[in-house]
Amino acid sequence: MDDRVPPEVRRTATEIDTMEIRGAATIADAAARALRTQATESDAADAEAFRAELRAAARALYETRPTAVSLPNALRYVLRGMSSTTVEGLRQNVVESADEFCARLERAQADLGEIGANRLRDGDTIMTHCHSTDALACVEAAVEQGKHVEAVVKETRPRNQGHITAKRLDELGVPVTLIVDSAARRYLNDVDHVLVGADAVAADGSVVNKIGTSGLAVNARDRGTPIMVAAQTLKLHPGTMTGHTVDIEMRDTAEVVDDETLAELGNPTVKNPAFDVTPPRYVDAIVTERGQFPPESIVILMRELFGEGTSEPWAE
Ligand code: RUB
Missing domain, CATH: 3.40.50.10470 (Translation initiation factor eif-2b; domain 2)
Known part of the structure; x- marks a missing residue:
């Protein structure tokens, strides 16, 4: 795993790999939260370093299990939210898109449940x-x-x-x-x-x-x-x-x-x-x-x- 990947993200990646975190929706939720943690705890010196850290974290999560497409879909959703040119702005972008992703996932599951019922x-x-x-x-x-x-x-x-x-x-x-x-x-x-x-x-x-x-x-x-x-x-x-x-x-x-x-x-x-x-x-x-x-x-x-x-x- 890339050296820039911090322990919290490594832990999530390991838990997905060993199936302590499992099931497509739960994996996606955990991956979005891990990127959020990476963003809040990053001490990157500039925007480029911050983006590189987030990409490394996403890659580490992506490489855990290959089949559930919810995982790359989650990573893409959160990374696409990064539009700022400053570290603080990017941090805010990631926190917001990760929170939005997790809220949407929960809402989608509830709405799907009503339809399926x-x-x-x-x-x-x-x-x-x-x-x-x-x-x-x-x-x-x-x-x-x-x-x-x-x-x-x-x-x-x-x-x-x-x-x-x-x-x-x-x-x-x-x-x-x-x-x-x-x-x-x-x-x-x-x-x-x-x-x-x-x-x-x-x-x-x-x-x-x-x-x-x-x-x-x-x-x-x-x-x-x-x-x-x-x-x-x-x-x-x-x-x-x-x-x-x-x-x-x-x-x-x-x-x-x-x-x-x-x-x-x-x-x-x-x-x-x-x-x-x-x-x-x-x-x-x-x-x-x-x-x-x-x-x-x-x-x-x-x-x-x-x-x-x-x-x-x-x-x-
Ligand atoms: C889990 C599995 C689940 C889907 C859907 O496999 O096949 O049916 O992931 O789950 P594993 P959900 O245990 O190997 O991860 O509806 O919770 O996304």
Whole structure:
């Protein structure tokens, strides 16, 4: 990591890398706050040095995990706010844009929740995969509307983010049935919706989310269960409009099997992809704070929000 990156930013970067901070929206929020801290604590001698420090911090955060596009979208939002020619002015710019970013994220999630809740009827059961704050915002809003919702929660190996979902749903008063991932098809007949989040949504409407989402979606389509993706516009991937593909993170194999067991098994090759891509034809609706969209038309919203493309200010 660059020497100019201060300890607070390093700590956030490490926590994102080790998944103490995880989930696309939470990562974006933490990254914006880290840039804010960098700005308030910087003792840069001039505006150019200040900008260089912020770029180095953004780069350190950017290099933690490659898949959730909310991370570069957050960094871009905050860095683009820097317009002043003085250190004090730039500091103010970063603080304001980071605060604005975090407030917008929270508002977007609440608005998305209201929209998503309209798809859930009183008495419905959902099936979840991983832990998504955007997806849970829909359930929370439905519960606030007085609807009774139940949930079948997939544990989501290898990191068991389903446990976080189960706990959060319990706090909302939603009865939970926890299942192993391979039992999903068995229970799809019992649910009214599959409800998942997204780390990135591509211009063609493909949804990048926790590994196992695509298999779940294919099974759900086979059973006729609608698949709803809750993804605020922060998850839209502007680079995919100009042909970039989304990088799928491969994580440490120790998450899957420990070294001792691995040796006992004769040291097989282990693969641990963290995400997969669900083609648009398996997704019924992408729910954003700007409304819900069939996946094929999400590109219209992307053009409206990002124009035809975007650059990476930390690489300038
Ligand atoms: C998290 C994951 C979540 C999305 C959406 O993966 O795949 O479904 O990030 O989450 P990981 P949110 O645990 O590997 O970070 O809706 O909270 O942004």
